[in-house]
Structures are given as structure tokens and as C-alpha cells.
Amino acid sequence: MFFKNNAVKLCLSNGINKFSGCYRKIQFSILLRYSSSYLLEENVGINNFMSDLLEINKNKCNRNLAIQKKEHNFPSKEELRCIFKYKCEDFHVYEIDKNKKILDIEYIKRFCYEENEAKYSNDLFEPEIGDTSNKFVGINKRNLKEKNHGNAVEQIDEQNEERNNAENLETEEWVHFVLYKVNKDTQEAIREISKMSDIEIKDFHYSGFKDKRSVSTQVISTNVHNLKKILDIKNYYFNKKIKTLLICKIEKCKKKIELGEHNGNRFIVVLRNIQNYEDYLKNRLNNIKKKGFINYFGMQRFGVYSNTFNKGKALISRNYKDYIKHVLDPCIFEKKLFYGNVVKDNITIYLKNACDIYHKKGAIFAYKYFTSKAKKLFDGDLANDNCVADYNNKLKIGNKSMKKSLYSFMTNSEYEAFMLLRNLYIYENNKRQKQRKKKITENIEKYDQTEGENEMDKRKLEEKHNFYENEQTCVKGISMETRRFHMHSYSAKIFNMITSYRLQNFGLKLGYGDYFYSKEICSEKNEVKNQHNYISVIYNPNNAKDVNIYNVVLPVLGCMPNRLSYLTVFKKLYREYAGKNVRLSFLEILLYLMYTLYTDNLFNAHRDIVIDKYFSYLIQDCQSGDSAVRDVIKLWGERILRNSISIKETLYIIKKFNSYINSFEYEYGMTCVFRNILVLPKNLYFCFCEYNEPKVKFISDLYKINSGKHSISNKYLENKSIDIYDNEKGEAYLNSENSIHCFDHKKGNYIEEKNNRMQKEKTIIYNHNALVLSFNLSSSSYATMLIRELYGKRNELLVHNLIKSCQHYDNMVKQLKESLQRTK
Incomplete structure (x- = not known):
């Protein structure tokens, strides 16, 4: 729980x-309360659902939806309930490396357990029930002593040979290894490894942050001088009885890991207690598979309280007193x-x-x-x-x-x-x-x-x-990494806000001035950041070929190349569309971005008189609320094209803003990253499971998805692990054959005790339903946003709401169990 x-x-x-x-x-x-209020989705710009933006045959869709609700008894959004992250094993995140290899459990077994099986004799392992070809290691204290004394010379020789081979490659200055962790976020795991290995925290590098309440894998890099310490700490964690951290596949490389370098993540998610709404959820999942969801930065990027992005805002504005107050x-x-x-x-x-x-x-x-x-x-x-x-x-x-x-x-x-x-x-x-x-x-x-x-x-x-x-x-x-994390949190909030503005005002159609991602290189010269070579601008949506809304990207705050800068793009658009009755999505988004940063006391250019006067008029027009802001921004965009607002002042302000954004690179080390506004999940599969035991583990740290007759979890499935696959119709089924993961139990009194407990609880029937999802997402896309789109409810996946849901689930199960026992 x-x-x-x-x-x-x-x-x-x-x-x-x-x-x-x-x-x-x-x-x-x-004494003081600065920012400890709980953070809500609307506080960070998460305002829309993909289902609300689909406007094709809107009236027809509404009629069909009403018919489906009547026939299938579809629930309202308020009636939908699910238990998300009840256990950390209910949420698996496997990193996909540069070579597009998924670092899943099978990968960890191959490079961690089998390596140690080759090193030590078989009598050091505790046999378990199940498929003997897929044994998992269990080392007790007695075996550790035997290893340390009886096999010490053999172990040292093997480690020395491994280290000598690594030292032969003088040109490779970095060590890469795969880190497996349970119920630990990336920073927490790094601190623990630093404590045990005497390696400085700043010497570790990784491509992204993984959720705390999850089972996750990712690639970590450190300096080659730390190779011996990493080898030692690898054995230390492997020999622990409870394996919440594991290190495997240590190798030397020429480059360190950079942020965002991985190809994406593989997610396996369990949603418990989904009630009897399989048809409705299946319909929603098929829509997500075809239409995708909005690529917001998830709430875990901002923390539980509103102080995370406020720390970043204080750092960018150099208001150090506010930063200290928030921390x-x-x-x-x-x-x-x-x-x-x-x-x-x-x-x-x-x-x-x-x-x-x-x-x-x-x-x-x-x-x-x-x-x-x-x-x-x-x-x-x-x-x-x-x-x-x-x-x-x-x-x-x-x-x-x-x-x-x-x-x-x-x-x-x-x-x-x-x-x-x-x-x-x-x-x-x-x-x-x-x-x-x-x-x-x-x-x-x-x-x-x-x-x-x-x-x-x-x-x-x-x-x-x-x-x-x-x-x-x-x-x-x-540390600069911690400060940059907060600044990225603020830039993530800004991205969410301009994404919501873009989708609310221009929908799912291509707009004038939209940035988009191309499969071909668009830059004449090699840009500093490789991604910028494939970014271009839609100057005329009618002439855009092989481009759709899923190619449209928006910039995250940071330095941009001159070819894609706000000033360059605005000049080209203004020369072509000045005086015409055209609505430029680029211009409105730029005005909204400048307005937001100015009201946050960031873009003020040392109190420039022209800038202050320009935005004072804009702020006066926008005092009626969010809807007024959208209407005013639209009106100002039209006035700029009609020259009702001085083009010289507009060019001056955009030039100043462009210089301000470009200063982020040398001031804060922040280079612009272009991010899709919509994302389609890849390899999306799902299955529905009935279970009796409310706390059963559907996904464990040593197997993927399991249901067995020796466990009181399921009534209809055999004692085999299951795979998820999709047929041609898009319907999900369970396959219990040819599974690569097996569920192992220990021998001894454990089986007898479990059988006795099963006999006592045999008459208890809970009849719970669960939904198991498996899908791939690109780097920096959030699985929680897919779950949010699935249920269509605001603020449902906030941490304090998840805690309440889990507590309510526990109370419900407890009351149900007591009532069933009284009826015996």
C-alpha cells in the first residue's frame, strides 16, 4: 500500500x-508561510485534454457518444476511480538507450545475475520453485563469509583482470553503467552510491530523472578514475538481501551521459480498482492510441508544493532572498x-x-x-x-x-x-x-x-x-545541477502555458509560424545542438507537405540559433503578411510569452522605458482574466500586422527579448530544446485483470506481469506469467505461453503457510478489476499525462490525492473483509 x-x-x-x-x-x-500550499495543475499551465480539442464532426461525435453512454452505461468523469501507484511495483520505467535497447528486467538479469552466476559456485544460491532456467540470486550472510574467505583469491584475480582490461583503453575517459533502483528517485540513489563509494555527487551524470515511487532503470556515467570504486560498490549491492539498488554492465566510453540523450522510456503501469468500466476505458485507450495526448510536463516535474518553480523563478531573476525563503x-x-x-x-x-x-x-x-x-x-x-x-x-x-x-x-x-x-x-x-x-x-x-x-x-x-x-x-x-533543475522547472511551467495557449486558440490545425520537426536536415551549417538541425518553420500552412500537428514543436526557454530566433522568424512573417487579414500563431505565442515573463518580473531589461510603456498598455487591457488575455493578445497581433501599433517599437522589444533569451546559455547553461506539443504513444498494449487479493503484486521487480493459481489474486488464470499483445482489431488479450518471465516462490514452510491461509480466505471474494498498460514514450514525455488523458479528470494524480485514494482503498477493503467474515 x-x-x-x-x-x-x-x-x-x-x-x-x-x-x-x-x-x-x-x-x-x-513564523512564515511562503509557498507550502499544494500545487494544482492549473498553477503550472496544465489546462486542456486532447479529447476536448477534437473538433472534427463535433455534433456527430456528441450524438454517438450519447448513444454509446446509453448502450454501454458509460460513467461520468466524477464516477471514474482508480488507484495509481498503490505499490512502487505498480509503476515500472525502463530507459531506452541510444542504441534503442530497452533496459528492462530481462536486460538486468542478463548483465547482473548471470555475471555473478559465472563468478560464484551454485551452492551460494538458494533454489526457488518455478522455472529452474530463470533462477534469481539469494545470498545470505553465511554465503558472504564463504565468498570472502574461501573464494577471495579467485574473486580478486577476476576483478583485477577486469580492471586491467579497462585500463588498456587510454582514450576512454568515462565509465557507463546501468542503475536499477526500487522506490528511489535518481538523486536519492546517487546520494546513496556516493555515500558508499566515496565518489562526489557532482561526478555522476545521467540523461533524466526517474520517479521515486517506481521500479526504474537508467544509464549513469562517471569519471574513469572511479572505476575501481564502482566495481566494489556493484558487488556490495548485489550481495544485499533486499536489492533496492543494483549496478550492472559497467563499460568505458569516450563521452559522458548528457541530459535528454536517451531515446525514451518503456512504461508498465497498473491501475487498480477500476470498477466495471472496461468498455469505456477501452474506448478511451483506443482514442489515445490513435490521437495521442498533450505533451505537458507532468506534475512530478514541479513537486508537491508551489515552491519548486518559484525557486527557479527567483534564481533566473537573481532574487536570492526569495530563493532562500522558498528553500x-x-x-x-x-x-x-x-x-x-x-x-x-x-x-x-x-x-x-x-x-x-x-x-x-x-x-x-x-x-x-x-x-x-x-x-x-x-x-x-x-x-x-x-x-x-x-x-x-x-x-x-x-x-x-x-x-x-x-x-x-x-x-x-x-x-x-x-x-x-x-x-x-x-x-x-x-x-x-x-x-x-x-x-x-x-x-x-x-x-x-x-x-x-x-x-x-x-x-x-x-x-x-x-x-x-x-x-x-x-x-x-x-550545486549547479540543483539550481538548474529549479530553473528548468520554471521553464517547464512556461512551456505548459504556451502549449495550452497554442491549442486553445489554434486547435489541431497548422498555424502560420509554427515550428516543426523535419526528418531531413534543415540547417545549412551544423548547429551546436543537433536537434536544431532538424527544426524548421511553417511560413505557409497551405504549402506544408508531409507535416501534421504531431510534428509541431514549441521551444523551451533557452538560447536559440539565429536561423530560428524570434527576431528572424518575425521579420520573415511580417514582410510576407503585413497588412493582410491573417492570424499568426507565432506572433501571438511570442506576445503571450513576453507578457508572461514581464509580469513575472524577469523580462524587464533593467527597466527599459520603451518596454515598460509597451507592456503597461498590454497589462491594462488584460486585467479582466485569462479569457481577456487571449482576446487582447489576438487583438494586438492584428494591430501589429495593420501597423496600428508601432512596428519600430515592436521590433525593438522583440530584439531585446531575443537577446535576453540568448543570455540563458552563458548565464544559466540553458540551451533551447524544442518539444512536441502532442505525442503518440508507441507499442501501446493493455489488458484487464480480475483479482481477489487487494494488495497483490501484478508487476514485481523480478518479473513483468504475473497471475497464478497459487496466489489468491486471480481466479481464471493459470500459474504462468502473462504477456500483453494486441490483435488486429486493437483488442487486448492475455497470453500465458512462451513467457520469458516466471514467478518463483521459495521452498519450505512458505508454501504450507500460504496454502493454509488460502483455505481460510477461500470464501472471500473481492472481485476487483485492474488495468495493466504497457507503452513507449519519447524522452521527457510523462506517463502520468497519458493516465490523466485516460481518466479525463483534473488534479486526480496529485500526490496528496493519490495518498487519499490509497487510504480510502485500504479502508474499503478492510470494511469489506470484516463484513464478509461476519456473514460466515
């Missing part, structure tokens, strides 16, 4: 924080739901309290409070707590520093808040040290015991501390 039964919620009432009995009650006042907002940690992990939960509470202290007394008191509490936690202040003692024992593996151990227990927002709080602490401490320069080194060792190892050069440490001279340098102390 979504959260364990022993989950703890941080409850704040009357300003009092109550948590574990091991800690005394601490009183903190809630150190205590209300973000106040609303967190916990998993019952003592260390993680206490770290969150300490950090929330530290943020409260910061706004009241400053960074020095806040940082000292947090570090002292964390040190007591890791030093065994809760020695009587077995859970904490177990964590402390794990932290001693490899003599890792407390700093990296602390990072591994933090979420992304907590890690960012801690690093910023540390930088502000150094900054405030440096202000106090200006008159006592001789004691700087002593104070560094006294107040910052977590900064570096003892053998680190004191001069370098002193220079690092002297770097933090003001709030700006404190913010720059946060």
Missing part, C-alpha cells in the same frame, strides 16, 4: 511538535507524511525546527541546533532503540563520514535546505570573524566538524569558507 500501517505523521497543534517518546517536546512558533520554508517539512523510519523522520523534524530557528535567530543558531541533534542521533543517543542502533551499525561500513551518511537519509528538498543552511552559517560566521582573522582556522575546525576529513589541507578549507561573503555566494554554493 502507499504507506505502511505504522506511518507517523508530523502533527503540529498550537505550535507544539510531538514525535517520538525518546525526545522531549520542543515548542516552535510557525527554508518550514511548512514544507511540516506537511510531510512519514514511513516510520526513525532516522529519516527525526532528521526531517530537526530540519523543520532548524528552519523555524533560522527565521527567528539566524543561521548560526539553526545550523548548530541541527548538527548537534544529528550528531546525537548518529552517535547512538537512542541506543535503546534497536532501529537506530541497526542504522548506526550500517553507517560504520567502510568508515564513511557522518556527512555522507546524513545526506543519504535526506530527501532532495531536505538536502538542498541543509546545504543552504550550512552556507548561510559559514557566511554569518565569517562576518563575526573579520576582526579575528588569526582564529579562522581554529573556528573552522570547531564549528564545522562535518566539512572534510582530518587530512584535508586547512588552507583550501579556509578559502572555501571565505567564499561565502553574501547571500548570493551562499546560493551559488548549492
